[in-house]
Amino acid sequence: MRTSILVLSLLLSTVCAANESAWDKAHFNYQMFCQGCHTPDGSGANSVPRLKGHVGTFLQTEEGREYLVRVPGSATSSLDNEELAAVLNWILIEFSGDSLAENYEPYKVDEIGRLRRNPLNEVVLYRSKLLADIAHRGDAKQ
Numbered sequence: 001m002r003t004s005i006l007v008l009s010l011l012l013s014t015v016c017a018a019n020e021s022a023w024d025k026a027h028f029n030y031q032m033f034c035q036g037c038h039t040p041d042g043s044g045a046n047s048v049p050r051l052k053g054h055v056g057t058f059l060q061t062e063e064g065r066e067y068l069v070r071v072p073g074s075a076t077s078s079l080d081n082e083e084l085a086a087v088l089n090w091i092l093i094e095f096s097g098d099s100l101a102e103n104y105e106p107y108k109v110d111e112i113g114r115l116r117r118n119p120l121n122e123v124v125l126y127r128s129k130l131l132a133d134i135a136h137r138g139d140a141k142q
């Protein structure tokens with residue numbers, strides 16, 4: 001009896017550790033590859049835009065969704081497609097706050113692979129155009 005309880009609790013802790021570690025690994029990769037510019041809590045600074053409370057806004061349009069992958073910090077990072085998908089999904093959950101729609105679709109690995117092959121060169125203008133389009137859609141709905 002005692003042995004089976006021990007085995008069961010070992011099994012349970014392995015299952016929990018596997019789930020936790022995917023989340024922790026994404027967090028770790030954010031710390032290693034992104035937070036130097038984006039800051040630990042996603043606030044950003046200077047020319048680095050704030051992810052916190054805002055990044056989910058881009059998922060309102062297809063181009064915006066693609067933008068989060070095609071932006072050079074994502075597209076040209078040394079993370080592989082699976083790791084980048086995990087970090088972007090981690091960023092969306094961790095930093096979006098109210099800016100993320102409840103029914104959003106998390107990024108998929110093959111989608112990341114396809115989009116990052118086409119990184120953006122000129123970001124600043126492209127980004128402000130995207131945000132203007134999104135704001136305009138919001139106006140049109142009201």
Ligand code: HEC
Binds near residue numbers: 050051077
């Ligand atoms: C060397 C600094 C730097 C690093 C490292 C960096 N970024 Fe960025 N990131 C930026 C800057 C600057 C921008 C604004 C767009 C631009 O000029 O490229 C940006 C924009 C973004 C955006 C779009 C946010 C918005 O509001 O426009 C995302 C998403 C993003 N980065 C993800 C990442 C991820 C994921 C990593 C790590 C794998 C990463 N970045 C690493 C500097 C960096």
